Amino acid sequence: MNALPEGLARTARGWDEAAEGYEAYYVPRFAPWVATAVAAVTGVPLPDGPVLVPCCGTFPELDALAAALPGRGLTGIDLSAGMVGLAHGRAAGRPGVTVEQGDASTLDPRWTGRCAAVVSVFGLQQLPEPDAAVASWAAALRPGGVLSVVFWPRHTEDEGPFALISSLVPGGGDDTWQDRLAPALAAADAVVERDEPLAHPMSHPDAATFFDAHTRDGPMRPLATARGEAFTARLRAEFVRRSPSGEVRHRPSARHLVARRTDRPA
Numbered sequence: 202m203n204a205l206p207e208g209l210a211r212t213a214r215g216w217d218e219a220a221e222g223y224e225a226y227y228v229p230r231f232a233p234w235v236a237t238a239v240a241a242v243t244g245v246p247l248p249d250g251p252v253l254v255p256c257c258g259t260f261p262e263l264d265a266l267a268a269a270l271p272g273r274g275l276t277g278i279d280l281s282a283g284m285v286g287l288a289h290g291r292a293a294g295r296p297g298v299t300v301e302q303g304d305a306s307t308l309d310p311r312w313t314g315r316c317a318a319v320v321s322v323f324g325l326q327q328l329p330e331p332d333a334a335v336a337s338w339a340a341a342l343r344p345g346g347v348l349s350v351v352f353w354p355r356h357t358e359d360e361g362p363f364a365l366i367s368s369l370v371p372g373g374g375d376d377t378w379q380d381r382l383a384p385a386l387a388a389a390d391a392v393v394e395r396d397e398p399l400a401h402p403m404s405h406p407d408a409a410t411f412f413d414a415h416t417r418d419g420p421m422r423p424l425a426t427a428r429g430e431a432f433t434a435r436l437r438a439e440f441v442r443r444s445p446s447g448e449v450r451h452r453p454s455a456r457h458l459v460a461r462r463t464d465r466p467a
């Protein structure tokens with residue numbers, strides 16, 4: 202892979218460091234969202250062609266895709282070498298399954314108009330220009346192909362650990378891209394068939410365990426590394442102080458978009 206711009210390189214490093222912990226802590230907790238994202242492309246007619254999984258991480262989408270679509274080519278793409286290493290482990294011994302390390306923001310032109318489906322879970326919100334990325338993913342579809350994308354919107358819950366941690370960490374950037382996804386898909390000749398919240402229950406042994414997972418094994422790893430131990434320790438103390446004691450249960454809501462490429466040729 203060519204040298205990455207600093208922002209992407211920081212994201213990649215964060216996920217490299219988090220990969221094993223992410224697989225252990227988050228993959229089981231995110232399984233219901235992955236199942237819904239995959240079901241949207243397996244329970245419907247698809248054209249010929251491979252299935253692409255941008256931002257595959259450790260590739261938890263793989264088992265259900267391979268079971269439901271035997272014989273299809275399945276390719277995961279992820280920026281992080283650490284994630285790709287674990288994804289290779291999951292793909293080992295399965296013919297037709299490949300994993301590539303790379304930036305999934307703009308897909309390589311060799312995918313254009315080739316794929317039966319594109320499935321992506323919890324990667325879109327991390328990309329620099331999510332609306333441009335989703336258009337690039339739609340352009341990879343053949344006519345009749347289906348895109349199923351699950352992502353975290355800015356607001357995931359009114360109360361709970363996701364809401365609390367967001368309130369304690371200032372910033373967060375521009376989230377107007379969320380309103381540009383459906384127009385970007387329309388411009389890429391994809392008709393949105395589903396655009397809905399997708400909430401599932403999740404639990405954590407206690408607030409401190411959640412905080413440690415989120416900052417060591419999850420999306421806040423780059424921030425914790427950049428700001429250092431003292432900052433992270435202060436944030437942890439404040440997070441735990443404001444959290445209920447004991448097991449933490451919540452029901453965060455993601456957004457699920459399903460779109461089908463129209464019959465106009467690519």
Ligand SMILES: C[S@@+](CC[C@H](N)C(=O)[O-])C[C@H]1O[C@@H](n2cnc3c(N)ncnc32)[C@H](O)[C@@H]1O
Binds near residue numbers: 212278303304321
């Ligand atoms: C929260 S994980 C989700 C992984 C997997 N889809 C799942 O559901 O468990 C987000 C993944 O997006 C990847 N990612 C972030 N930015 C990316 C980019 N520009 N291109 C490809 N992958 C990216 C990260 O490396 C990480 O593995």
